[in-house]
Amino acid sequence: MNKIRKGDQVVVLAGRDKGKRGTVSARIDADHVVVDGVNVVKKHVKPNPLKGTTGGVVDKTMPIHQSNIAIWNGATGKADRVGVKVQADGKKVRVFKSTGEEIKA
Template sequence: MNKIRKGDQVIVLTGRDKGKRGVISARVDVDHVLVEGVNVVKKHVKPNPLKGTTGGIVDKTMPIHQSNVAIYNPASAKADRVGIKLLDDGKKVRVFKSSGEQIPAPKA
């Protein structure tokens, strides 16, 4: 079970975007995630008439390692760690480590 999922609101812990908040838009692989508005770079694109794309400089969101982000706890307005709790009916749920309350399902 992934502790950080698509649709979760996270806060960046390290790097040039430290302190920024955003929503995870995709998981690139096991260790990297795409966060909206975080780690945005300028990319120079060549025009391709076959695909109908124009050239120029575009903004592109690059992946960030999941260890550099933490889930955002709206109750405490801070970053928090994620734990996994086993319910009585055998289901696993994610909980905030600081308060023990269940993390709401992401709106994906």
């Protein structure tokens, strides 16, 4: 079970964007996620007339390792860790470690 999923509000813990908050827009692999507005780099692209793209310098959001982000707990207003709790019916749910309340997806 992934502790950080697409659509989660997260805060950056390390790196040049430390302290920024954003929404997870995609999971690249088991360890990397793309967060909107975080880790934005300048990318030089060639023009491609077949695709109709013009060349130049564009801003691109690059993946960030999930160890450098934490889920945002709106109730406490802080970053929080994620735990997994098994309900009575055997279903696993994600919970905040500090408060124990379920994370709404």
